[in-house]
Amino acid sequence: MIRWLLVTATLARRELASLFCSAVAYAVLAVFALATSLLFLADFQPGAAASLTPLFESVVWLLVFLAPALSMRLLSEEYARGTVERLATWPVSEAQxxxxxxxxxxxxxxxLGTPLLAHAGVLEWFADPDPGPLFTGLAGLLAVASLYAAIGLAASAATASQAVAFLVAVLVICLLTFGLYFLADAGFVPPAVGAVMRAGNVNARFSGFARGLVDLQDAAYFAAGTTLALFAAVRLLESRRWA
Structure with a gap:
């Protein structure tokens, strides 16, 4: 198990280094920094509550597009270049x-989220915010980012086209972020099914984190969703690797 983790960590470091060499990654970083700064300034008004909760909720929407933009190339690029066949000769598993x-x-x-720490520092300088929602909000955003990245990776594992991977990931994430909520309120959906759909809504699961409340059910939701998406990515990669 330790060797499995060490090999995986080595692969992760190499992948992270390649991300920092990607023009798309820096474009995502610039867009995120600019967007969060503008959103923070819009919320930072005299008389407004000293809280980053509105900003955190907006960041969830930014991640709907930014996470797939980063993850769309992860395996699609391997397929397009034909380098995925090399995996069969590596002493690593698909899961790794x-x-x-x-x-x-x-x-x-x-x-990418480091600008949020700067915004928190500015808020702390001018006001006296409750630190609880700050820490839980950041933890919640990390959970959302983990889920969205896993979905993007699964989409990337399904196709050699980065554009298709991006669109599929955005559609699935949009369904989880707000689509289920609207479907649950549709007249043709039975109440029991609607309740399940509302329970699967990302915004509803994140709202507790943003308010400073950590519910184990919400944490389990993100952990289960991330695990399921990663499992799907592994299976899709296996089908490509041995095709």
Whole structure:
């Protein structure tokens, strides 16, 4: 198990280094920094509550597009270049490859969130915010980013086209973020099914984190969703690797 983790960590470091050499990654970083700064300034008004909760909720929407933009190339690029066949000669499993690529993407998304710490510092300088929602909000964003990155990786594992991977990931994430909520309120959906759909809504699961409340059910939701998406990515990669 230790050797498995060490090999996976080595692969993750290499993948993270390649991300930092990608023009798309820096474009995502620039867009995120600019967007969060503008959103923070819009919320930072005299008389407004000293809280980053509105900003955190907006970041969830940014991640709907930014996480797939980062993850769309992870395996699609391997397929397009024909380098995925090399995996059969490597002493690593599909699970190690998938987990390493996912971990590198999550690590980059964590670096992406550093402007939020600067915004928190500005808020602390001018006001006296409750630190609880700040820490839980950041933890919640990391959980959301982990889920979205896993979904993006699964989409990337399904196709050699980065554009298709991006679109599929965005559609699935949009369904989880707000689509289920609207479907649950549709007249043709039975109440029991609607309740299940609302329970699967990402915004509903994140709202507790943003308010400073950590519910184990919400944490389990993100952990289960991430695990399921990674499992799908492993299976898809296996089908390609041995095709």
């Amino acid at each position: 490859v998938v987990v390493a690529k996912w971990a590198a993407t999550v690590a980059f998304l964590a670096v």
